[in-house]
Amino acid sequence: xxxxxxxxxxxxxxxxxxxxxxxxxxxxxxxxxxxxxxxxxxxxxxxxxxxxxxxxxxxxxxxxxxxxxxxxxxxxxxxxxxxxxxxxxxxxxxxxxxxxxxxxxxxxxxxxxxxxxxxxx
Amino acid sequence: xxxxxxxxxxxxxxxxxxxxxxxxxxxxxxxxxxxxxxxxxxxxxxxxxxxxxxxxxxxxxxxxxxxxxxxxxxxxxxxxxxxxxxxxxxxxxxxxxxxxxxxxxxxxxxxxxxxxxxxxxxxxxxxxxxxxxxxxxxxxxxxxxxxxxxxxxxxxxxxxxxxxxxxxxxxxxxxxxxxxxxxxxxxxxxxxxxxxxxxxxxxxxxxxxxxxxxxxxxxxxxxxxxxxxxxxxxxxxx
Numbered sequence: 001x002x003x004x005x006x007x008x009x010x011x012x013x014x015x016x017x018x019x020x021x022x023x024x025x026x027x028x029x030x031x032x033x034x035x036x037x038x039x040x041x042x043x044x045x046x047x048x049x050x051x052x053x054x055x056x057x058x059x060x061x062x063x064x065x066x067x068x069x070x071x072x073x074x075x076x077x078x079x080x081x082x083x084x085x086x087x088x089x090x091x092x093x094x095x096x097x098x099x100x101x102x103x104x105x106x107x108x109x110x111x112x113x114x115x116x117x118x119x120x121x
Numbered sequence: 122x123x124x125x126x127x128x129x130x131x132x133x134x135x136x137x138x139x140x141x142x143x144x145x146x147x148x149x150x151x152x153x154x155x156x157x158x159x160x161x162x163x164x165x166x167x168x169x170x171x172x173x174x175x176x177x178x179x180x181x182x183x184x185x186x187x188x189x190x191x192x193x194x195x196x197x198x199x200x201x202x203x204x205x206x207x208x209x210x211x212x213x214x215x216x217x218x219x220x221x222x223x224x225x226x227x228x229x230x231x232x233x234x235x236x237x238x239x240x241x242x243x244x245x246x247x248x249x250x251x252x253x254x255x256x257x258x259x260x261x262x263x264x265x266x267x268x269x270x271x272x273x274x275x276x277x278x279x280x281x282x283x284x285x286x287x288x289x290x291x292x293x294x295x296x297x298x299x300x301x302x303x304x305x306x307x308x309x310x311x312x313x314x315x316x317x318x319x320x321x322x323x324x325x326x327x328x329x330x331x332x333x334x335x336x337x338x339x340x341x342x343x344x345x346x347x348x349x350x351x352x353x354x355x356x357x358x359x
Contacts, residue, residue, distance in 0.1 A: 010262055011150070012227055013176050017157050020169065083149050104153040109161050 006046035235274035260289035286347025
């Protein structure tokens with residue numbers, strides 16, 4: 001059975017890049033905002049979340065706060081994908097228990113598969 | 122100056138040093154995406170190749186619109202942007218046509234509704250078009266379930282203006298974020314993605330130059346961004 005990946009990304013074509021890279025190996029769900037993400041997490045309990053920092057109507061960190069406040073969700077690993085990677089220190093990443101921070105500007109499409117595989121072990 | 126009610130949205134003094142970082146961020150996002158799409162193409166031809174090329178073109182054009190706006194906003198002098206009498210419906214139709222390929226590629230629809238008859242307005246055609254294009258570009262992320270965003274044009278007789286704008290749909294903007302949109306363009310960059318901050322602030326500055334007034338309305342299911350343009354007095358003088 002394929003592992004479940006939830007992508008939370010509101011830039012449609014950026015999300016499509018991730019879906020194209022991951023859909024062969026994983027069961028991929030795509031949502032575009034934090035509210036839809038919470039619903040998708042409730043429905044599907046993903047094995048990993050790929051999360052954009054800037055989202056329509058909220059930020060990725062709001063979703064992380066929500067996840068970390070639930071014992072049954074706090075363990076889901078999160079890969080943070082952002083254009084603001086330089087503003088996210090290792091201390092912040094550690095504080096929020098973020099598995100990986102990836103800079104979109106330095107990202108090669110294939111890197112996302114490698115990052116997911118690495119985090120899922 | 123952009124307002125909602127009496128609120129100051131911080132349109133003045135926009136392009137201080139801190140704005141350079143906002144502009145850099147606004148351009149970083151599309152450039153990063155162009156790079157990724159290019160790398161996908163480099164990996165070899167696929168069933169998606171034509172689509173990727175089209176996306177690269179549209180993202181580039183969108184970014185170029187932003188850079189042209191940034192150039193113009195730094196050279197804003199009223200004397201360089203003469204107001205003439207213009208058919209507002211024609212400007213909206215131009216914007217609709219200009220953004221149609223981008224909307225189509227995003228599986229969105231940009232519709233236009235207007236009052237049955239509209240008077241001419243006194244404005245600068247180029248800057249008005251850019252204001253509306255900024256609104257429509259910003260709304261791209263916030264279509265309803267059917268993918269519809271609406272351009273509108275309404276005569277507001279009591280104010281003697283024509284209100285032109287864009288109604289978008291999507292997740293309700295929180296009160297806190299809405300306040301951020303009003304307060305400063307820096308806040309935009311950390312709340313709504315893409316050009317919602319910088320593009321709207323640029324629109325506000327363009328509006329100042331052409332004697333128009335930019336505003337916004339927060340709805341339960343999205344937002345409207347509009348510009349009120351004075352009705353032309355030219356015809357009444359004939």
